[in-house]
Amino acid sequence: MITIYRARRVLTMNPARPEATHVAVRDGRIVGAGSLAELAGWGRHELDERFADKVLMPGLVEAHSHAMEGTFWRYVYVGYFDRMDPDGKIWPGAKTIDAVVDRLREASAKLADPAAPLSAWSLDPIYFGARRVAREDLDRAGRERPIGVLHASGHILNVNTKALELAGLLRPGVDHPGVPLGDDGLPTGELKGPDPMMIASPHVGFDREVLAADELGLRYFGKLCVRKGVTTAADLANLLPQDAVRMMLRVTGEDTYPVRIVPLLRLQLLSGQALIDRALELRKQSTDRLRLGMVKVVADGSIQGFSARLRLPGYYNGAPNGLWYIPPEKLREAYRLALAHGVQIHTHTNGDEATELALDCIEEALRCHPSPDHRFTLQHCQLADAAQFRRMKALGVCVNLFPNHHFYWGDQHYATTVGPERAERMNACATALATGVPFAIHSDAPVTPLGPLFTAWCAVNRRTASGRVLGERERIDVATALRTVTLGAAYTLKLDGEIGSIECGKRADFVVLEDDPERIGAERLNDVRIWGIVQGGRVFPASAA
């Protein structure tokens, strides 16, 4: 049976037929987009009028997020900006340290067990001026229970005095660059970097295994996707032990699971041939809603953490260059084996030196294994310059840029990390477009909130939190941004033949909008109201997510 949906407007992303009024669906696939008269030719059908006053677009594709965003919502949100939880509740931003403490105190009062840990996330003290959050601040929300608050970057954990005691860190003589000490010679409660965080995190309720792969988190993530109009989302990345894969297969296989998840296997516990073998084994387990077999590699750290690898002239504030997260030989080996076996690799490069290394290694690997259409993708790739985009184009490399960064940390990039000139060229969407490099844009949720329309707004307007337009010339227009969060992102996942546009034969994945994103105006793109999604022909209203 064919269902024909009537809509106020259908934006197809199919350049041959960019607009339609109706779309016909059979067995989860699109049979056509056009007028009712055209689609009626398919035969017996049912006309569904529920979207008659809505705008349909291809389902949004988030090609760099982490399902962990779903996991975090069981903890207390203390971010600076308003944020929507999986149930649709908007949590107002905590604008001061006192507001953070109040939020924690309220949550603490709801916990029956006085010794139970309290966990919170998305703290961003960069907005609180020079003042750092200290254990005494968190003690005001509870001295008897351990409290841990993860920063928005994910790279710093603030804990209270009790948590330091439990972790064995409340002692003089602690000597670690990631553990600042107060005037009393004791840790202030700020724990920077993975090792200091791991010392305390089990005591404050951040269980690593839960964060890595968690059923409830995956379900919450699905709900968030519905609210944000996302029908396909990458989980970038996961160690993907077989237990986790089985759980993901089971959950995504449920008739009511609303999203296609694309988990990437991280080069970490496995490398070399073992990694590629595992990727190939995973690929065989793929289903429609769980696409396995791609690999993620991390080359360097983060810009705001000064651990990204930069070329000359380095960090604007004079900080020493960042860290390599993988030896170049390992990167070369991974690329070569992946090309030989047809496995796609996505590489995290934040700094331009990491981007240059990745391009060098890809070029070498391609000389050994010429591979048209490999679609190796650089993830973040925030500082690439024009010459590097030209190399990407020549090598057939795709890029997934991170415009949300401008809004959240653009002012800091301008003032501190990379300085004005490079801050303005960061995440150079217009250069990617002009050079012809296939590109996507992403949120890196939970680092910034999931929401491709917000990400599109960031790429179109390039506004920072303080309102500065950061790199006017790297802005892209609304139509390009909308194509990027659909077909563009799908292309980097090698799914553009199936999703990303509304055309005959593709999967029936739509985002259902109350407002028309092409007509609401560039400044207001982020205000487009999302009714819900259609995924594989199944209808998921946000109100019921």
Place this chain on the structure above:
Amino acid sequence: MSGAPIPVTVIGGYLGAGKTTLVNHLLRHAGRLRIAVLVNDFGELPIDADLIESREGDTLAIAGGCVCCSFGSDLIAALRLLAAREPQPAYLLVEASGVALPRAVAASISLLPDYANDGIVVLADAETVRERAADTYLGDTIERQLAEAGLILLTKPELAEPDERQRTRVWLERYAPVLDCEHGRVPLELLLGAQPATYARLPASGGLHPAYDSVAFDGLGPLDVARLAEALTESSLGVLRAKGVLRDTTGGTLSLQVVGRRAETARVNVAEAGRLVCIGLEGRLDRGGIEARLSGALHAA
């Protein structure tokens, strides 16, 4: 935590510098010492097959009571598991990944009270280290690793031309004392910060490598530990490694350890104190000079 902290040596150096060969050599010559080894390099457990008794997940049981584990992405969890083992390992070697900065690894280990840092040894491949240090991408990482070393082991020295080897050695000596390390052969005492009391039970250093000498003192009274520590790093004394548990003039008991040009002291809580052992190259260890520094520190008390 049961009893004294486990001494930890961090082994750094880029890929191919010979860390794996070194670890295999140590495990092969561990005798009855329960050495634990943590390796990182992305999931490989590169231990010679004949040394492995059994395998359980990421942990290999090695003949003679040693264990080898890979820590993947979570060093802290691996350290916690290791400290909970019965019996506890007597020593721990942590093989840092090829691009890791060893001091950061050592600092992280020191966050757990079960462990005590016992020095950083960085391996340098005689044939390639200078080329690597000039590499656009790797140069600063290699130099940072070398600069953090207490001792540098020059590996595969036999593969380099003698002149080139000498130039490399001189170049490396700006960072730390340099020792040749052919096929991973280096005395355990240099890598493992054995407590003085257990030195007696170590295989004689001569048995491993005739080129080393040691001098030991017992029954020492209270002395200026900080001053002694500083003095033992003077390169003229030829001390490559020193370890002591000493009573300080302030009344406390301090551990002292020297690895090459780096010295560290830390307050410890042990009954027996007043011992010191120094190790160096045969013919280069200045016993008289060490005694003089020791008596200087005793008189300062």
